[in-house]
Amino acid sequence: MKYNLSAFLTVSLLMISCTIQKKNTESNDYEVKLDTLTFFDQNRNRKIPVAIYHPKTDKKIPHQQVIIFNHGYGFNKGGDYFVYSYLTEKLASKGYFTVSIQHELKTDSLLPTEGNLQIVRRPFWQNGSDNIMLVLNELKKIKPELDYQHLTLLGHSNGGDMSALFTLQHPNLVYKLITMDNRRMFLPRTSIPKVYTLRSNDYPADEGVLLNEEEQKKYHMKVQPTLINHGHMDNKGTEEEKKTLNGFVLQYLSEQ
DSSP states (O other): OOOOHHHHHHHHHHHSEEEEOOOOSSTTOOOEEEEEEEEEETTTTEEEEEEEEEEOOSSOOTTOEEEEEEOOOOTTOSOGGGTTHHHHHHHHHTTOEEEEEOOOOTTSOOOOOSSOHHHHTHHHHHHHHHHHHHHHHHHHHHOTTSEEEEEEEEEETHHHHHHHHHHHHOGGGOSEEEEESOOSSOOOOOSSSEEEEEEOSSOOOOTTTSOOHHHHHHHTOEEEEOSOOGGGSSTTSOHHHHHHHHHHHHHHHHOO
């Protein structure tokens, strides 16, 4: 069955839209609006659901930057693009146009847990990289006024691996890469794009994924240890843990 992408987008945007009613902790924060829609990749015959968190304002935000968020592995149950809302809502409240992609579909194969994971999981990361590219291209069509020159990719765990792969494959499209405890995909050895990574206190990365101290200095990359468990980097984290992660991400976004 073929889908008309423009019609699909229009229907999705009209049908599912809500305003997140939350009391802002800072007076200059924006109220946040959530839209959900589904893109369709005809080349792969694949639906790509996205959740868009953006400031609710009638005024144009000049040079509004885009953040694409990529969730950790959720065993294909669906809905994972909503479970980091503490972070995606915070980013939107600060003025960022934040798009969270649902990478896994219920019909997908499960992520391999045996063998050389850097090899057997590579097709899954490539699928995620292709999702990011499709979403980015469609965003440019429907929201051409946004600042795509300063695109930030942000991802947790398996989503961080996808983000790292996309950055390696398309360094000219990414301004900053921020990973939250990705463990398998090697991080880019580069000063441009800028690379940051937040690390958990319980799961080590595979050998070679992180830059050593000499490489960190050479490429001005930040490897930030935390006291947060790998599994607490989504909405399951405590309020203090969420505050810590939000703080680091906002700090990295603000750096020139």
